[in-house]
Each structure stands twice: as structure tokens, then as C-alpha cells.
Amino acid sequence: MNNLFKINQKVIIVTFLFLLIIFGYLLLDKNKNLNKTIDLNDSLNFSYDILNPKFTINNIKQNIAVSANEGNFIDSNKILLRKNVSFKSDKFLIKSSEVYFNKKNESAFSNKNSKFISNKTSINAEGFEITNKGDKILFNGQVKVILKK
Amino acid sequence: MIKILAFIIIISPNLFARDPGQTEITADEGIEVFQNEKYYLLKKNVKISSDEFNLSAEKVKAYFNKDLYDIIILDAHSDVTFEFNNGAKGKGHHLNFLIEEKKLTINGKNSYINFNDLKMNSDEFLMIDNSKKQFFLSGPNSKLRTENLEIIADSIEGQYEIINDINEIINLIIIDKESVSISEGQMDMYAKKAIFSKEDNLIELFNDVKIIRNNETIIGDYAKINTLDRSYKIISKNSKRVKLLIESNNEQN
Numbered sequence: 001m002n003n004l005f006k007i008n009q010k011v012i013i014v015t016f017l018f019l020l021i022i023f024g025y026l027l028l029d030k031n032k033n034l035n036k037t038i039d040l041n042d043s044l045n046f047s048y049d050i051l052n053p054k055f056t057i058n059n060i061k062q063n064i065a066v067s068a069n070e071g072n073f074i075d076s077n078k079i080l081l082r083k084n085v086s087f088k089s090d091k092f093l094i095k096s097s098e099v100y101f102n103k104k105n106e107s108a109f110s111n112k113n114s115k116f117i118s119n120k121t122s123i124n125a126e127g128f129e130i131t132n133k134g135d136k137i138l139f140n141g142q143v144k145v146i147l148k149k
Numbered sequence: 150m151i152k153i154l155a156f157i158i159i160i161s162p163n164l165f166a167r168d169p170g171q172t173e174i175t176a177d178e179g180i181e182v183f184q185n186e187k188y189y190l191l192k193k194n195v196k197i198s199s200d201e202f203n204l205s206a207e208k209v210k211a212y213f214n215k216d217l218y219d220i221i222i223l224d225a226h227s228d229v230t231f232e233f234n235n236g237a238k239g240k241g242h243h244l245n246f247l248i249e250e251k252k253l254t255i256n257g258k259n260s261y262i263n264f265n266d267l268k269m270n271s272d273e274f275l276m277i278d279n280s281k282k283q284f285f286l287s288g289p290n291s292k293l294r295t296e297n298l299e300i301i302a303d304s305i306e307g308q309y310e311i312i313n314d315i316n317e318i319i320n321l322i323i324i325d326k327e328s329v330s331i332s333e334g335q336m337d338m339y340a341k342k343a344i345f346s347k348e349d350n351l352i353e354l355f356n357d358v359k360i361i362r363n364n365e366t367i368i369g370d371y372a373k374i375n376t377l378d379r380s381y382k383i384i385s386k387n388s389k390r391v392k393l394l395i396e397s398n399n400e401q402n
Binding site for chain 1: 175183191216
């Protein structure tokens with residue numbers, strides 16, 4: 001009698017089940033990784049709503065060009081501008097990493113470190129607020145102003 | 150460790166020092182910039198450091214001409230202290246400084262300006278106008294002091310000139326509703342009004358005049374005092390008499 005026929009039938013069943021479990025686990029793990037990739041892609045796709053947003057605050061005396069690398073809509077009027085946010089007019093430049101901009105009343109607010117640069121003037125502040133279409137600029141927190149002659 | 154600490158303490162001020170020609174302003178509660186009105190408002194623990202002066206206050210309004218750097222007026226409130234690079238320093242509740250005109254006004258109780266041996270105090274108003282070389286003190290406890298002169302009055306108005314880097318008073322008009330007090334070491338003078346002219350070497354006293362020199366007290370309505378030899382002439386308009394009181398140095402028990 002062939003030796004092969006000597007193997008216990010129970011052993012064959014156990015081995016088969018063992019292989020099935022391993023195969024099932026590997027399949028499940030693969031799907032999990034696939035889901036992870038999809039999630040990551042999803043998050044990348046939805047990290048910002050607008051790429052390189054640009055706006056203009058129109059004032060009788062000056063126009064202020066607003067730009068950033070990214071923007072997210074908070075509601076129909078408010079946008080969170082992020083990364084290299086700048087407010088630039090012919091009189092000044094304000095730089096910050098994160099600014100809330102209101103399209104309706106053309107106001108802006110930031111509680112991140114901000115820098116104001118103008119002719120012979122620089123201001124470092126812990127945030128800023130632009131109201132009255134840029135006529136009034138408030139720099140928050142501890143501020144340092146350097147004026148040059 | 151002590152050496153390291155000492156090094157840090159010594160080097161720290163230099164790390165944060167401003168460059169020559171720069172004005173550095175710091176504030177704890179921000180700045181409001183009003184571009185149309187051309188001023189900015191600095192709030193809480195404001196410190197201004199420049200080549201010309203240092204100033205600290207709780208609130209400072211800086212008016213500018215062309216741009217933010219071009220400050221023309223400083224208006225400081227609450228616990229104002231200042232020091233100029235020429236040594237003049239002072240304190241008050243409110244300070245207004247016209248930078249171009251170099252006109253300084255200070256208000257509030259216990260206000261003062263000290264410049265070398267010239268000291269001005271008032272509980273109400275002090276003003277120095279460097280462009281016109283004028284000064285004015287008014288209100289309670291207004292006092293002008295030099296090394297050998299003390300004037301106390303409600304209103305002290307004067308002009309000065311700079312001779313050999315020394316500020317010399319050339320004119321004074323002193324008024325008090327009660328009595329002007331002028332002490333100059335050898336002589337004490339009292340009146341409702343006093344006028345001093347350096348050019349004429351003359352002090353004139355008007356109304357309720359009293360001059361105390363050594364042990365003599367002379368009372369009248371008008372007096373002329375020669376500031377060179379301290380001789381004086383005193384007259385009484387109504388009675389045409391002058392009252393002379395002479396006190397004895399030997400007090401009787």
C-alpha cells in the first residue's frame with residue numbers, strides 16, 4: 001500500500017483549514033491597506049477647497065490684493081486662508097500663515113503670528129484684524145514696531 | 150554656571166538692542182492703525198526707544214504725516230515717563246509732544262520736568278516749547294526751581310535762551326490769586342504778580358507786595374528790585390507810605 005494513503009484524513013482537513021485561515025487573513029489585511037490608501041487619498045483631496053485663492057478688497061483710496069496657497073470655505077461668506085497668506089496694497093504688505101477672510105464685508109482676522117511691512121516700517125504681532133475695507137488695521141497681542149529714518 | 154549666567158546677563162541687552170537711527174516701539178495689547186485719520190494707537194505697557202528719547206506709557210497715540218514711520222505728534226496717557234538724550238526727563242499723567250516743533254506739554258498731578266538744575270513741577274500743566282524757547286506752568290503746586298531760585302505760583306510763564314549750553318531764563322511773568330512766592334537765597338518776595346527781565350536786570354512786584362531780607366520785612370503795593378545789586382524801591386499807592394518791619398535776632402523768653 002502506498003505510504004500516501006497512510007496519512008490520516010484528519011491531518012489533511014486540519015491542514016486545509018489552517019491554509020484557509022491564513023489565506024483569509026491575508027485577503028482581509030490587503031483590503032484594509034487598500035481602504036487606508038483610499039482614506040489618505042480622500043483626506044488629501046478634501047484638505048482645501050480652493051487652490052491659490054485670490055481676492056481683492058476694494059477701497060476708495062487703495063486696493064488690497066489677498067492671496068494664499070490654500071483656502072477652505074467656512075460658510076458662504078467666510079473663507080479660511082492658509083499657507084503664505086498675504087494682504088498687499090501699494091502701501092503695505094501683511095504676511096501670516098492663517099487668516100479668516102469675510103468676502104461679504106471684506107474684513108479679515110488672524111490669531112497667528114503676522115508681519116506688517118511698509119515704507120521704513122515693520123510690525124510683528126500675534127495676529128491682526130482688517131476692518132473698514134482696510135482703513136483700520138488692528139494688530140493683536142504683544143507687538144513690536146521698528147521705524148527707520 | 151555663574152560665569153555663563155553672568156555672560157547671558159551682560160550680553161542680553163545687546164541682543165535686543167535696536168540699531169542706531171531706528172525707533173523701536175513695543176506694546177502688550179496691540180496697535181490699531183487708522184490709515185485715513187493717519188494715526189496709530191498703542192495699548193498697554195507701551196515703550197518707545199529712539200536716538201532722541203525714551204518714553205513709556207499705558208497708551209500712546211502716534212500721529213503720522215506720510216507714513217507710519219513719519220511720526221509728527223505723540224500723545225501719551227497714564228503713567229507717562231520720558232527721558233531725552235540731552236538729559237531732560239519727566240513724568241505726568243498725559244503728555245503731548247510735537248516732534249518737529251519740539252513742543253512738550255504734560256498734564257496731571259505730580260507732573261515734572263527736570264533738566265540739569267532746572268526743575269519744573271505742577272499738579273496741572275507744564276509746557277516747554279523748544280522752537281520758541283518758551284515755557285509755561287499752571288495750576289496748583291506749580292513750582293520752578295534752579296540752584297538758587299524757587300518760584301511758587303498758580304501761573305509761571307517764561308522765556309529762555311541757551312548760552313554756552315546752559316538754559317538761562319530771560320523773562321518771567323508770574324501770577325497767583327493768593328500770592329506769588331519767589332525765594333532767591335538772600336531775599337524772599339511775595340506779590341499777586343511778578344515780572345522778571347534779564348535784559349533790564351529787574352524784578353517788578355505788583356499788589357500785596359512783601360519783601361523779606363535778613364530781618365527786615367517791607368510791605369507795599371509795588372516794588373522794583375535790581376537783580377545785580379539787589380537794591381529795591383517799594384511804594385504804596387493808597388497811603389503813599391511803606392511799612393517797614395525789623396525783627397530782632399535776639400528772641401526774648
